[in-house]
Amino acid sequence: MSAEGDGSIKWEISYSSACITGYGDWDGTGTKTNKAGVTYLVSPEIDLTQATEAYVELNHAMRYENGDINTNNALLITDNYTGDVKTTTWTQLNYGTTGLNGTSFDFVNSDANIPAAMLGKKVVVALRHTCAEKSSTWEVKTLSILSGKADE
Numbered sequence: 001m002s003a004e005g006d007g008s009i010k011w012e013i014s015y016s017s018a019c020i021t022g023y024g025d026w027d028g029t030g031t032k033t034n035k036a037g038v039t040y041l042v043s044p045e046i047d048l049t050q051a052t053e054a055y056v057e058l059n060h061a062m063r064y065e066n067g068d069i070n071t072n073n074a075l076l077i078t079d080n081y082t083g084d085v086k087t088t089t090w091t092q093l094n095y096g097t098t099g100l101n102g103t104s105f106d107f108v109n110s111d112a113n114i115p116a117a118m119l120g121k122k123v124v125v126a127l128r129h130t131c132a133e134k135s136s137t138w139e140v141k142t143l144s145i146l147s148g149k150a151d152e
Contacts, residue, residue: 007037008026008035008037009021009022009035009037009039009129009131010039011039011041011127011129014139015139016141017060017061017139017140017141018041018127018139018140018141019137019138019139019140020039020041020127020129020137020138021064021131021135021136021137021138022034022035022036022037022129022131022135023035023064023134023135023137034131034132034133034134034135035131035135036131036132036133037129037130037131038128038129038130038131039128039129040085040126040127040128040129041126041127041129041140042081042085042124042125042126043124043125043126043143044124045081045122045123045124046122046123046124046125046145047122048114048118048119048120048121048122048123048145049120049121049122050120051114051119051120051147052119052120053113053119053147053148053149054113054114054119054145054146054147054148055111055112055113055114055145055146055148055149055150056075056077056093056095056111056112056114056125056143056144056145056146057109057110057111057142057143057144057146057150058075058095058109058110058111058112058140058142058143059107059108059109059140059141059142059143060100060107060108060110060138060139060140060141061100061105061106061107061108061138061139061141062100062101062105062136062137062138062139063101063102063103063104063105063136063137064101064134064135064136064137065100065101065136066134066136069097069100069101069136070092070094070095070097071130072129072130072131072136073127073128073129073130073136073138074092074127074128074130075092075093075094075095075112075125075126075127076090076091076092076093076125076126076127076128077090077091077093077114077115077118077123077124077125077126078090078091078123078124078126079117079118079121079122079123081124085126085128088124090126090128091115091117091118093112093113093114093115094112095110095111095112096110096111097110098110101136105137105139107139107141111150111151112150113149113150114145125143125145127140127143
C-alpha cells in the first residue's frame with residue numbers, strides 16, 4: 001500500500017520473499033533509476049489477547065541502504081488500525097541490523113520485543129519502506145510472532 005509517491009513502488013513476491021525497492025526501470029526504457037516513495041506491507045489482525053510476552057522475528061535480507069536501516073525499513077505495530085496507514089498511530093519496533101546491508105543478500109534473523117502496551121490486545125504489524133534519492137532493496141522471507149522475550 002503506497003502512502004507517498006506515485007504508487008508505482010510496490011511490495012512484490014519475488015525469490016520466495018516479499019520484496020521492495022525504489023530502484024527500477026520505471027519508464028520501460030531499460031534504464032534503472034531511483035524513485036521516492038513510502039510503501040507499507042500490512043499484516044492481518046494478530047490476536048495477542050492471551051499473550052504475556054511476545055516478540056517479532058524477521059528473516060530478511062537488505063542491501064543498498066544509505067540511511068538508518070530501522071528508520072527507512074521500519075517494523076511497526078498498532079492496536080488501533082484504522083484501515084489507512086496514514087491515519088493509524090504506529091509504534092516502531094527497532095530490530096537488530098547485524099548482517100544486513102552487506103555485500104550480498106544473505107538472510108538473517110532479527111528480533112524485536114512487542115511492547116507490554118500491545119500485549120493482551122489484537123494488533124496489526126506493518127513493514128514500512130521509505131526511499132528518497134536512493135533506495136534500499138529489502139527482502140522479507142518470514143515475519144513471525146513468537147511467545148516469550150527476545151534477546152535484543
